[in-house]
Amino acid sequence: RKEVEQDPGPFNVPEGATVAFNCTYSNSASQSFFWYRQDCRKEPKLLMSVYSSGNEDGRFTAQLNRASQYISLLIRDSKLSDSATYLCVVSGNQAGTALIFGKGTTLSVSS
Amino acid sequence: EPEVTQTPSHQVTQMGQEVILRCVPISNHLYFYWYRQILGQKVEFLVSFYNNEISEKSEIFDDQFSVERPDGSNFTLKIRSTKLEDSAMYFCASSQAQAGSPLHFGNGTRLTVT
Numbered sequence: 673r674k675e676v677e678q679d680p681g682p683f684n685v686p687e688g689a690t691v692a693f694n695c696t697y698s699n700s701a702s703q704s705f706f707w708y709r710q711d712c713r714k715e716p717k718l719l720m721s722v723y724s725s726g727n728e729d730g731r732f733t734a735q736l737n738r739a740s741q742y743i744s745l746l747i748r749d750s751k752l753s754d755s756a757t758y759l760c761v762v763s764g765n766q767a768g769t770a771l772i773f774g775k776g777t778t779l780s781v782s783s
Numbered sequence: 784e785p786e787v788t789q790t791p792s793h794q795v796t797q798m799g800q801e802v803i804l805r806c807v808p809i810s811n812h813l814y815f816y817w818y819r820q821i822l823g824q825k826v827e828f829l830v831s832f833y834n835n836e837i838s839e840k841s842e843i844f845d846d847q848f849s850v851e852r853p854d855g856s857n858f859t860l861k862i863r864s865t866k867l868e869d870s871a872m873y874f875c876a877s878s879q880a881q882a883g884s885p886l887h888f889g890n891g892t893r894l895t896v897t
Contacts, residue, residue, distance in 0.1 A: 704883040715874055715888040716826060759826065763883070770816070770828040770839055771886055 676774035678760050684780045689750045693777045695743040695760030704763035705736055707745050709756045710776060716759055719745075750781045785809045787889035789875050795895045796865055804860045804892045806875030815858045816876040816886060817850065819843070826874070832858065865896045 676697045685691050697705075705722035720727065722734040722743055733746040743760055757776040763769060788807045796802050808815050817829040830840040832850055847863045858877075862869055872893050876886040 704885075706885050710826075713872070715890050717888070718885045721883075721885060770831055770841070772828065773818075773826040775825040 676760050676762050676772050678774035678777050680775060680777060682778040682780055684782065685750055687750055687752060687781055687783050689781075690746065690748045691750060691779060692747075693745045693758055693760075693779075695745075695774055697741050697743070697760075697762045697772075699762065699772075700741060702762045704771075705734075705743055706761040706763075706771070707732075707734060707743075708759040708761050708773075710759055711756050716761075716773070719758070747779075750779075752781050752783060755779055755781045785811075787875055787877055787887055789873075789889035789892050791892060792890070793893045793895070795897065798867060798896055799864050802862050802865055802894065804862075804873050804875075804894070806858045806860075806889055807856050808858055808875065808877030809887055810856070812877035812879055812887070814838075814878045814884075815850075815852070816878075817860045818874045818876060818888075819871040820874065820891075821871045829860070862894075865894075867896050870894055870896045 678695045683691055707719040708716040709719045710716045720729050720734055722736045724736055726735045731748045735744045757778045759776045760774040761771050763771050790805045794802055815832045818826050820826045828841050830844045830850055831838045849861045851859050872891045874891045875889040878884040878886050
Protein backbone atom coordinates (compact mmCIF):
# COMPACT_ATOMS: atom_id res chain seq x y z
CA ARG A 673 0.00 0.00 0.00
CA LYS A 674 1.17 3.51 -0.76
CA GLU A 675 2.44 5.47 2.19
CA VAL A 676 2.13 8.87 3.80
CA GLU A 677 5.25 10.21 5.48
CA GLN A 678 5.47 12.82 8.21
CA ASP A 679 8.17 14.16 10.47
CA PRO A 680 7.18 12.67 13.84
CA GLY A 681 8.56 15.57 15.87
CA PRO A 682 7.92 16.38 18.63
CA PHE A 683 7.71 20.07 17.92
CA ASN A 684 8.00 22.01 21.17
CA VAL A 685 7.03 25.65 20.74
CA PRO A 686 6.01 28.56 23.01
CA GLU A 687 2.58 30.09 22.88
CA GLY A 688 2.25 32.53 20.02
CA ALA A 689 4.76 30.77 17.80
CA THR A 690 4.20 29.83 14.20
CA VAL A 691 4.84 26.20 13.34
CA ALA A 692 4.75 24.29 10.07
CA PHE A 693 4.27 20.57 9.43
CA ASN A 694 5.09 18.78 6.22
CA CYS A 695 3.85 15.60 4.66
CA THR A 696 4.66 13.64 1.51
CA TYR A 697 2.54 10.98 -0.12
CA SER A 698 3.49 8.36 -2.66
CA ASN A 699 0.24 7.68 -4.56
CA SER A 700 0.09 10.16 -7.43
CA ALA A 701 -3.55 9.15 -8.08
CA SER A 702 -4.70 10.45 -4.69
CA GLN A 703 -7.51 12.95 -4.99
CA SER A 704 -8.43 14.02 -1.47
CA PHE A 705 -6.26 15.36 1.29
CA PHE A 706 -6.94 16.20 4.89
CA TRP A 707 -5.34 17.20 8.15
CA TYR A 708 -6.75 15.49 11.21
CA ARG A 709 -5.95 16.19 14.82
CA GLN A 710 -5.66 13.44 17.42
CA ASP A 711 -5.47 14.02 21.14
CA CYS A 712 -3.91 11.34 23.34
CA ARG A 713 -6.01 8.13 23.28
CA LYS A 714 -8.84 9.85 21.41
CA GLU A 715 -10.27 9.48 17.96
CA PRO A 716 -8.91 11.46 14.98
CA LYS A 717 -10.93 14.59 14.35
CA LEU A 718 -11.04 16.46 11.07
CA LEU A 719 -9.10 19.70 11.25
CA MET A 720 -9.43 20.75 7.63
CA SER A 721 -9.59 19.51 4.08
CA VAL A 722 -6.74 20.55 1.78
CA TYR A 723 -7.55 22.03 -1.60
CA SER A 724 -5.31 22.49 -4.62
CA SER A 725 -5.39 26.26 -4.36
CA GLY A 726 -4.51 26.19 -0.67
CA ASN A 727 -6.96 27.12 2.03
CA GLU A 728 -7.11 28.84 5.34
CA ASP A 729 -9.28 28.36 8.42
CA GLY A 730 -8.55 30.94 11.06
CA ARG A 731 -5.01 30.36 12.32
CA PHE A 732 -4.56 27.27 10.17
CA THR A 733 -3.36 27.28 6.56
CA ALA A 734 -3.02 24.18 4.39
CA GLN A 735 -1.14 23.91 1.12
CA LEU A 736 -0.99 21.17 -1.49
CA ASN A 737 1.65 20.68 -4.16
CA ARG A 738 0.48 17.86 -6.43
CA ALA A 739 3.61 17.92 -8.58
CA SER A 740 5.81 17.30 -5.54
CA GLN A 741 3.18 15.18 -3.74
CA TYR A 742 3.62 17.40 -0.72
CA ILE A 743 1.15 18.80 1.81
CA SER A 744 1.77 21.33 4.53
CA LEU A 745 -0.02 22.74 7.55
CA LEU A 746 0.87 26.10 9.08
CA ILE A 747 -0.37 27.06 12.53
CA ARG A 748 -0.04 30.71 13.48
CA ASP A 749 -0.24 32.16 16.99
CA SER A 750 -0.07 28.73 18.66
CA LYS A 751 -2.32 28.14 21.66
CA LEU A 752 -1.84 25.68 24.52
CA SER A 753 -4.94 23.90 23.21
CA ASP A 754 -3.19 23.22 19.89
CA SER A 755 -1.04 20.59 21.64
CA ALA A 756 -1.92 17.33 19.89
CA THR A 757 -0.76 15.00 17.15
CA TYR A 758 -1.47 16.21 13.62
CA LEU A 759 -2.23 13.51 11.08
CA CYS A 760 -1.74 13.93 7.35
CA VAL A 761 -4.39 11.89 5.53
CA VAL A 762 -4.65 11.00 1.86
CA SER A 763 -7.35 9.18 -0.05
CA GLY A 764 -7.50 7.10 -3.18
CA ASN A 765 -9.13 8.24 -6.36
CA GLN A 766 -12.73 7.19 -5.93
CA ALA A 767 -15.51 7.33 -3.39
CA GLY A 768 -15.31 4.88 -0.55
CA THR A 769 -11.66 4.02 -0.87
CA ALA A 770 -9.58 3.96 2.26
CA LEU A 771 -8.01 7.03 3.76
CA ILE A 772 -4.34 6.43 4.45
CA PHE A 773 -2.92 8.03 7.56
CA GLY A 774 0.54 9.27 8.27
CA LYS A 775 1.95 8.43 11.66
CA GLY A 776 1.47 12.02 12.77
CA THR A 777 3.50 14.94 14.01
CA THR A 778 3.33 15.74 17.70
CA LEU A 779 3.03 19.37 18.74
CA SER A 780 3.53 20.59 22.28
CA VAL A 781 2.77 24.24 22.98
CA SER A 782 4.03 25.60 26.29
CA SER A 783 3.35 28.82 28.19
CA GLU B 784 -23.96 17.69 15.42
CA PRO B 785 -24.55 14.04 14.46
CA GLU B 786 -21.83 11.65 15.53
CA VAL B 787 -20.63 8.09 15.20
CA THR B 788 -21.12 6.09 18.40
CA GLN B 789 -19.21 2.97 19.41
CA THR B 790 -19.75 0.41 22.14
CA PRO B 791 -18.23 -0.77 24.35
CA SER B 792 -15.59 1.83 25.11
CA HIS B 793 -13.31 -0.85 26.53
CA GLN B 794 -13.40 -4.61 25.99
CA VAL B 795 -11.14 -7.09 27.75
CA THR B 796 -11.07 -10.63 26.42
CA GLN B 797 -8.96 -13.75 26.63
CA MET B 798 -6.90 -14.99 23.74
CA GLY B 799 -8.96 -17.24 21.45
CA GLN B 800 -12.29 -15.69 22.36
CA GLU B 801 -14.63 -14.01 19.91
CA VAL B 802 -15.44 -10.33 20.24
CA ILE B 803 -17.96 -8.10 18.51
CA LEU B 804 -17.39 -4.37 18.36
CA ARG B 805 -20.42 -2.25 17.63
CA CYS B 806 -20.89 1.04 15.84
CA VAL B 807 -23.78 3.29 14.89
CA PRO B 808 -22.69 5.43 11.92
CA ILE B 809 -24.14 8.84 11.13
CA SER B 810 -27.61 8.20 9.76
CA ASN B 811 -27.33 9.72 6.28
CA HIS B 812 -23.86 8.31 5.58
CA LEU B 813 -23.47 5.48 3.12
CA TYR B 814 -19.83 4.39 3.53
CA PHE B 815 -18.62 2.70 6.70
CA TYR B 816 -15.13 1.86 7.83
CA TRP B 817 -13.13 0.15 10.54
CA TYR B 818 -9.65 1.32 11.43
CA ARG B 819 -7.37 0.25 14.22
CA GLN B 820 -4.52 1.91 16.08
CA ILE B 821 -2.04 -0.10 18.08
CA LEU B 822 -0.67 1.96 20.97
CA GLY B 823 2.02 4.34 19.73
CA GLN B 824 1.49 3.46 16.08
CA LYS B 825 -0.42 4.96 13.19
CA VAL B 826 -4.09 4.62 12.35
CA GLU B 827 -4.44 1.62 10.02
CA PHE B 828 -7.23 0.87 7.59
CA LEU B 829 -9.02 -2.45 8.02
CA VAL B 830 -12.12 -2.46 5.82
CA SER B 831 -14.67 -0.30 4.04
CA PHE B 832 -18.30 -1.25 3.49
CA TYR B 833 -20.88 0.08 1.06
CA ASN B 834 -24.25 -1.15 -0.13
CA ASN B 835 -24.13 -4.15 2.21
CA GLU B 836 -20.83 -5.47 1.01
CA ILE B 837 -17.12 -4.99 1.57
CA SER B 838 -15.75 -2.51 -0.96
CA GLU B 839 -12.10 -2.63 0.11
CA LYS B 840 -10.03 -4.40 2.74
CA SER B 841 -6.43 -4.36 3.87
CA GLU B 842 -4.03 -7.24 4.38
CA ILE B 843 -4.70 -6.92 8.12
CA PHE B 844 -8.34 -7.90 7.53
CA ASP B 845 -7.82 -11.65 7.29
CA ASP B 846 -10.24 -14.53 7.75
CA GLN B 847 -10.58 -13.97 11.48
CA PHE B 848 -12.28 -10.62 10.84
CA SER B 849 -15.76 -10.02 9.51
CA VAL B 850 -18.14 -7.10 9.27
CA GLU B 851 -21.89 -6.92 9.18
CA ARG B 852 -24.67 -4.40 9.00
CA PRO B 853 -27.39 -6.44 10.73
CA ASP B 854 -30.03 -3.71 10.58
CA GLY B 855 -30.47 -0.19 9.34
CA SER B 856 -28.33 1.43 11.99
CA ASN B 857 -25.63 -0.86 13.39
CA PHE B 858 -22.30 -1.77 11.84
CA THR B 859 -20.26 -4.46 13.58
CA LEU B 860 -16.73 -5.84 13.50
CA LYS B 861 -16.27 -9.42 14.65
CA ILE B 862 -12.93 -10.94 15.54
CA ARG B 863 -13.40 -14.71 15.69
CA SER B 864 -10.41 -15.89 17.65
CA THR B 865 -8.54 -13.02 19.23
CA LYS B 866 -4.76 -12.91 19.45
CA LEU B 867 -2.58 -10.85 21.76
CA GLU B 868 -1.56 -8.70 18.80
CA ASP B 869 -5.21 -7.72 18.20
CA SER B 870 -4.97 -5.47 21.25
CA ALA B 871 -5.55 -1.97 19.90
CA MET B 872 -8.01 0.88 19.68
CA TYR B 873 -10.62 0.13 17.03
CA PHE B 874 -12.26 3.10 15.37
CA CYS B 875 -15.43 3.03 13.33
CA ALA B 876 -15.96 5.80 10.79
CA SER B 877 -18.53 6.84 8.24
CA SER B 878 -18.69 9.21 5.29
CA GLN B 879 -21.11 10.58 2.76
CA ALA B 880 -21.19 9.09 -0.71
CA GLN B 881 -19.17 11.48 -2.74
CA ALA B 882 -15.44 11.14 -3.28
CA GLY B 883 -13.48 13.56 -1.20
CA SER B 884 -15.77 13.37 1.82
CA PRO B 885 -13.83 13.27 5.06
CA LEU B 886 -14.39 10.47 7.53
CA HIS B 887 -16.15 11.03 10.82
CA PHE B 888 -14.79 8.79 13.55
CA GLY B 889 -16.38 7.31 16.61
CA ASN B 890 -14.58 7.56 19.93
CA GLY B 891 -13.24 4.04 19.62
CA THR B 892 -13.27 0.73 21.45
CA ARG B 893 -10.11 -0.19 23.30
CA LEU B 894 -9.65 -3.94 22.93
CA THR B 895 -7.32 -5.67 25.35
CA VAL B 896 -6.53 -9.32 24.70
CA THR B 897 -4.94 -11.15 27.63
